[in-house]
Amino acid sequence: MTDTSKEAVESLIYDLKFEGWDYTSEVVRDLLSERDTLQASLTASEDNCQEYARDVKFALSEVRDYAAEVNALRAQLQAARDEALEEAAVVISDYRAFTKYNQDPLTNEIRENADGVKVKPLVWEYHPAGEMASDSVGKSYIVDTRGKRTTFLRWPQGFAPEINSLDDAKAAAQADYERRIKSVLED
Structure with missing residues (x-):
């Protein structure tokens, strides 16, 4: 509990005692029980958020790995295209030189x-x-x-x-x- 909520509970207890209510301890128990329930719910939510964050980090890591593989494959494809174009240019040039020389x-x-x-x-x-x-x-x-x-x-x-x-x-x-x-x- 925060200082403000403690003060509120203490003020409520004082007011109840001053007015002569016998339910003070039961009200405090209910408030403490509700506080414990809310804290447990908050802890569970934090755990779920941490689990989701781990899942998201893992998924992002996988996406980065796939992106790196795709980029590597693109580079290999471009290199193969460049090599094929170079070889084609040589073949065409050789053919032109051969036909020009022979004609x-x-x-x-x-x-x-x-x-x-x-x-x-x-x-x-x-x-x-x-x-x-x-x-x-x-x-x-x-x-x-x-x-x-x-x-x-x-x-x-x-x-x-x-x-x-x-x-x-x-x-x-x-x-x-x-x-x-x-x-x-x-x-």
């Missing part, structure tokens, strides 16, 4: 006119980025093998083709080198 009239004419002429293979050497080959006229091919994808750092003229490996790079460089050499030969 190029100059390339076809050079092939027809230079049949039987042998060109020395390029000699590949170490380069800090990967490997390098130089031709006899001062042009060079530099292949970068440091990253995820193998790429050309230097290509003598025009645009370097998209490649997937060091062997592809060497083959593309050799084909370009032979094409350039054979293009300057006379019949």
